[in-house]
Amino acid sequence: MKEIVVIIGGGIAGLEAASQLLKLGYTPIIVEKSGQLGGHVAQWNRLFPDMTPAKDLVSDLIASSKDANIFLNAEISFINRLKDNYNVMLSNGISIISRYILFTTGFRLFEAQKKEEYGYGIYNQVITNADLEHWFNTGKDDRINGKEIKSIGFVHCVGSRDEKARNSQCSKVCCITAIKQAIEMKEKFPDAEIYCFYMDLRLFGKKFEDFYIKAQRDHGIHFIRGRVSEVSENIDGNVIVKAEDTLLGKPIKVTLNLLVLMSGMVCNPDSTRSASMLSLPIDSDGFLKSSDNVMHITSSPRNGIYYAGACTGPKTVPETLAEARSAVLEIHSRIIGQQK
Amino acid sequence: MFGFRISPSSAINLDNVSRDRFSELCRIEPDALRCMACGSCSATCPAAEFSGMSVRKVLLYLQRGKEEEAFKIMNNCMLCGKCTMVCPRGINTRHLLLTICRIYEKEDRR
Amino acid sequence: MIYQGKQKIWSDYQKEIPDDHWFYVRSCIRQNFFPGSEKMFMEICRDVLKKDFYETEHHTTCGGIAYHCDTIPQETAMTIVARQFALMTEAGYENYVASCITSFGNYTEILETWHEFPELETRIREMLWKACRKEFKIPKYLAHASDLIYKYRNEIAEKAKFRLVNKETGEPLRVVEHIGCHYSKMFPSKGIGGAEYPYVLAGMIESWGGSVIDYPERRHCCGYGFRQYHVKANRGYSISNTHKKFESMEPYKPDMIITNCPGCPYFLDRWQYVISEMEGKTYGQNGYGIPVFTYEEVAGLVLGYDPWDLGLQLHQVAVEPLLDKIGIEYIPEDKYKGLNRKDILRPGLPANMKCF
């Protein structure tokens, strides 16, 4: 009999894992809470560093995992451990018995309205990175369309590295996302002055630094080291942003037609809920805790439970995909090992 | 009359900063924009101990419209080129400084 | 501005305020600056709303000004506060309401400190015992007087004779609400509406018919800042901050300013005169200033009290244009009549700001 692997989460990690499991001859079952596959990446427009359309990546992944059993709009009602197996009960009444569960539950975008001082949901011209990608994808957003856009600000680290927001970790991809979006906006609004308010620029990945240099030199994007402390709205409905230029040691103030908040990655409460059913440990940052953060990032301390992607912490797309493959390989080795 | 006055805000209002001259500077020396404020230039500068010279700060001051401050710290620049040597982004700081001396003007002389 | 967004935040920051039985402590300075306010508060609470409010002549300053001016250490302030609590305990009250924002902030800060460091509370208890042989219970509820008016705002609105509406046009008055810094900036959860978009005064304005102006510098300090004003060398800094606020609210053409702090109405009111003398600029319409009120004065006005009984003649900025706008009647000749219609003399008029 073909071994069943339950994959919780139909984002890119889940899809990639399913496609790899299929290639190895197993039966993956994807349980996806929402009505569509692809997770956060499906909402994105283009991916750094090569500006690949996110749509292409997601549709490739969906195509290569189409033979998996996929339950959309299905949540985990409960999981309990049998002797060697896990019994996964879904909200649609289906119950799956499997020896292997792969958590690809991903992250949740920080709710920007929690940073009250930035006024998301209060000031009309304050949007998030996700809203901006949505606009890139659909072209629909009254906060941008038909408005005169002469100045745009990007606030890095919204809800990241912020103990007050109860997320002290760095979300890793916001810096490069902000730069990517800043360049895209500059291309769309060449006359606009674009400001990036950052605390540290953390551009660790391949070609990320090139992006930064390009943004500076070719697009003239202003990088201001200093966290935005206060946003207010003026009588025209534009936002006034206050920050300190910490490199100059002077407070600065600027009026912006659009302020984009780079919401960070925070743990997904759904993955915490499912994890608690199996008494899986949660790390201090709220993400799932791997059995080892160096050697075994995809393993949990429990037999048969594996992790891949942003459920264990902020990850980039390639890292997520690599982890999905790596988790599949671990599952595979374990199945082979047990068959012997 | 009261023994005190309304002092102007020390905050820099980026809405009112004129960018014309800085754009002109960047047209001549586009690498100026590549500064990532690492501070190597300031650390190595022999004029730093005399006038607080720092190319990083000069660039920032100019971008924020604080031109007089920039001129003040540039006063002891000896054009020795150490900053050019250490700049990790390969900015031609010497030419940059010379260009500033050419295209900018002190307020009282404008 | 997305109003629903603010409503959501307001709903997140609500605090429990008992309806009745309060131990009331006054502010050090308000009675001098705006003498009608605290009187009006008691009158509204006791006489209009028939609530139980107790006050004692034995209470002192909370030590807040001295603490914020760095002239006493926090332990001293704590001991003073402990004594106030002892007075409340002796009087048999559990709910403590302060008229002063700095006091409210001071009490909140001390209670939070004791909560984090119980050993400090023990020490203060010992010190209070040594000093005056008193013991105290920590208040069950701590409120600022504006919290209570906020709580009673709808009752007041029901009894109101006037609304914050322009009599001529029927338009709501444009009101600037200014919250004292120590109300919720230190502990957002202790203030109604939180720190970013406090609702305490906005709620009053809304239920009394006005519309709130959301201007960019609404969070900014009034400019008092204790040391900034008390040290004369710093006064330029004090007025600069006030100036910044007025510059920011000017385009919205506010009809009035409502505050909930002892210092703010004073500085927002008096500095308008100083700015007019320095810069020749006034912020109200037709050469007048923008009248500044305490929330109690506004409550009194809408309830139909006589403006001169509320002490509005002590304001620097003329209130008459606003009274006319709302349609509140007053006798101009009585403005400078004190108790028993004694003439308290007309003050000299400013050079640049119109006054009556």
Added chain:
Amino acid sequence: MREIYLSGYNNFVLPFMLGMIFVLSWCIIGAIRVILQLPKEDRKRFFMSLVNPKIMLKNIRDWFCDCLFHVKLWKRNKLLGYMHSSIAFGWFMIIVIGHIEVFLYTPERVHQIWYPIFFRYFVAVTESTMKGSFFFFLMDFFLLVILSGITLAIIKRVRSRLFGMRRTTRASITDLIGLYALWSIFPLRLLAEGFTADISGGSFLTKSLNGVLHSFLSDHMNMLPTWWAYSIALGIFMCILPFSRYMHIPAEILLIPMRNAGIKVRHARKGFAKLQVYSCPSCGVCIDACPMGAVKANIKDTTVYLNRQIKRYNEKRIEEISDKCLLCGKCTALCPVGVEGDRMRIAQRSIRKYNLSPDYSNIDENMLLERCNKFVSSTNNDVSSTQNQKVLYFAGCMTALTPVISKSTQSVLQKAGIKFEMMDKDGGICCGRPMLMAGRKEQAEEMVAKNTAIIKASGADTLLLSCPICYKIFKEKYHLEGIEVIHHTEFFDRLINEGRLSIKGSDTRFVYHDPCELGRGCGVYEEPRRVIGRAGVLVEADKNGKESICCGGSLGSLTLSFERRKALTENALNNLTVASPDVIATACPLCRSTFNRYSDRPVKDIAEIIDEATRRKNR
């Protein structure tokens, strides 16, 4: 000889005369203007030099060697040398002999200046004059020489590599007109004389041509058009001369005595600078010399183009060219006429207007002096010190970024038992050379004055330098009477010669890179080589010494960006490594760090090498 025409005149001399009068008046007016534009003291110096027999003798030698024989070009490439000197000297000789003929045969015609040029048209050979067949022979001989030169010139236009030139100047339109006119003058002369050779007489060339021509064109009427053509070619050449590169011919005649009088470029455009610009023959030697030539895009920024743009008053290009230059001085060193490309560029930079100027008056030299004034107190009382030399070591700004150089230098000094103090241990004032190179002379002078005060007050008798950039300005612009200014390579050489340093050699193969400012700048070529020779095996680069290729890191260039310098450095490295050295040795901190960036083998300063070599012995 007998005259055929009584008037001694024919209309065809008009084009020549027109050209002659034009070019002569142009040159005379130009020369007067140049002399008037000189600063007063320079003008005086120039006139004084003309009556100084020693200088005059040198002038004459230089006129012959440079203008006629092109000795510098001979040294560079024999074919190139022959090509130039054949035309120049041949033409010169034809003019001289032509005049001799006129003097001898028709002395009454001397005042008709066209007469010697068109002599053969106006005269017929007689029995008596056949004694002058010697002159006929000479005339034909030199004509042949010139024609051979012109043939080579035509070949050079197609295959310049045969003449040792990789790249040549792109000729301007006027240059081309001048060139074709020049090329056609002598074949036309040959043709014209060929037609008349049976009447006027001739030698092996003209006579035989005459025979050939007469075999199919017997009518003498055909000869007039050829004389016309010859005269027109001469006229065109002379009219175009002031506007073409051939202006260098008259300009150089004035340049040589001025240079020998010791006159320097003082103004960007006037006087001596103007003369240099017009003396540029556009030969293009500087194109191959220029280290920037490693990148093709830079070719248009060489000295020949600077001169051309100055002539055209193209300010934008003048600025670009002068700001880009590395100021390595190689074009100056190789220029056959002595145009000073580097000085000319500094002069162009110096006329730039700056709104902001640094001012160093706030710098307290006493504070700086305190950091290095220990001589007065310690050394004087040091009785044991046999040598009373007080060395003040100024490492320089650039050395601060290569601390190994100053550390090694200090270590070597200690081993040699030299008392020394560091002048800029905790930083100091820049020597001023970088500022001077940027053309801001006043600011540089302020720094020079500050440093001079410090050095003089320090009580030192020797100023030791590690950086050739500093060295050059300390030698040239500082007035440090009684204080010897010396570069560490020279100092080490002296210490070794005096036996105060003993060095153990090794079999490491070193190639020595001559830093621009040390070699071409200060003429120090031998000492570093001697020093290296003691420590290991010295091998040479392809181009070395005076022709050494700039490392590409020079402070001289204002506009060359970091990434555009890479190719220059790699080119210089390729030049250095032809003999497969183990180590690249240099004597400049800037060269060292520049090479180190891209080199595949270790790059060391001589100080490091010597420090290591002395350490070997101690072990």
